[in-house]
Amino acid sequence: AAKSAGRNRVRVFSPDLRSAVEQRVLVAAELREAIDTGQLVLHYQPVLHLPTGEVSGVEALVRWQHPTRGLLAPCDFIPLAEQYGIVVPLTRWVLGEAARQCVEWERAGLSLITGVNISAAHFGTGTLVADVLDALDEAGLAPERLLLELTETSVAEDPLRAAAQFAQLRIAGVEVSIDDFGSGFSSLSQLVSIPAGVLKMDRSLLAGTATRRSESAAAISAVVGLAAACGMRSLAEGVETADQLALVTELGCAYAQGYFIARPMTAEDVPGWLAAHRAARSGGRLRQLA
Ligand code: C2E
Ligand code: MG
Ligand code: MG
Ligand code: MG
Numbered sequence: 001a002a003k004s005a006g007r008n009r010v011r012v013f014s015p016d017l018r019s020a021v022e023q024r025v026l027v028a029a030e031l032r033e034a035i036d037t038g039q040l041v042l043h044y045q046p047v048l049h050l051p052t053g054e055v056s057g058v059e060a061l062v063r064w065q066h067p068t069r070g071l072l073a074p075c076d077f078i079p080l081a082e083q084y085g086i087v088v089p090l091t092r093w094v095l096g097e098a099a100r101q102c103v104e105w106e107r108a109g110l111s112l113i114t115g116v117n118i119s120a121a122h123f124g125t126g127t128l129v130a131d132v133l134d135a136l137d138e139a140g141l142a143p144e145r146l147l148l149e150l151t152e153t154s155v156a157e158d159p160l161r162a163a164a165q166f167a168q169l170r171i172a173g174v175e176v177s178i179d180d181f182g183s184g185f186s187s188l189s190q191l192v193s194i195p196a197g198v199l200k201m202d203r204s205l206l207a208g209t210a211t212r213r214s215e216s217a218a219a220i221s222a223v224v225g226l227a228a229a230c231g232m233r234s235l236a237e238g239v240e241t242a243d244q245l246a247l248v249t250e251l252g253c254a255y256a257q258g259y260f261i262a263r264p265m266t267a268e269d270v271p272g273w274l275a276a277h278r279a280a281r282s283g284g285r286l287r288q289l290a
Helices: 009-013 015-036 078-083 087-107 120-125 128-139 152-157 159-172 188-192 213-229 242-250 267-289
Strands: 040-049 054-066 070-072 113-117 146-151 175-181 198-201 233-236
Touching: 015 054, 015 078, 015 087, 040 087, 040 113, 040 267, 054 087, 054 267, 078 087, 087 113, 087 120, 087 128, 087 146, 087 267, 113 175, 120 128, 120 152, 120 159, 128 146, 128 159, 146 152, 152 159, 152 175, 152 188, 159 175, 188 213, 198 213, 213 233, 213 242
Parallel strands: 054 113, 113 146, 146 175, 175 198, 198 233
Antiparallel strands: 040 054, 054 070
């Protein structure tokens, strides 16, 4: 369309484009209201600890139950929240709800570590540490039960500031993971300076396992080794097949997460899924013994 407009540059400010901007402003205003009126929901995706086969925790993933447009995925509104300064209140809600849910499960005898995604923008505000500690406090959740997920790019924006906040969180007992590792362009020297406990490999690293197996295995193996050398445990994201699960287990990943293990589910569905997982595992063990 831009090409066919030719020299007619004025088309850049066409009514269509203006309404697209207005649309975004409108949705941002709706999102602000959505946080206060309880339209956000968390789904949870189980994380498998590979050496034991047990579920070590879940990752909380936000969705927006929009009154007219249905259930919206984070990619439909997180960028907007970041652009319009709504991501801090949004994250406060996510932290509070995830912590509350984690305590509820704990009371029901399910001990899970809950992962919460933190936006890069949150670092700049300087309230991250306080927001995290407030959420733990209010819910009565032990800091060891929370895992914060930060992308490598968020760290790259202001490494010194990020490192200082990581250090404070670590002193408080909250563990941090590097999310989507391998999808950005952060330097390895930066990575080694981050006091994170878990390295989450981006699912793009697993995408080639079927077609370019030895190259993929080499890349995964290198990341596992790098993580270990930096004192981090590695987690493989986006495990979609039995073959990928076998591969990342063999290559020494500590954890795995992906559709092959479980899709993100409502909080309500978690206890039942855990029970079924446990039953399947002990069934498997009985068969092995027989
Ligand atoms: P992420 O933190 O890397 O989360 C993993 C995403 O991959 C989730 O998408 C999950 O549903 C999806 N996924 C899990 N297993 C598989 C698999 O086997 N195959 C494929 N193709 N995908 C898989 P989701 O829920 O749409 O979230 C997308 C991103 O949105 C997240 O990526 C995270 O960066 C962001 N996000 C989600 N919740 C929050 C939140 O509460 N706050 C912030 N700031 N960002 C969030
Ligand atoms: Mg994540
Ligand atoms: Mg991720
Ligand atoms: Mg990802």
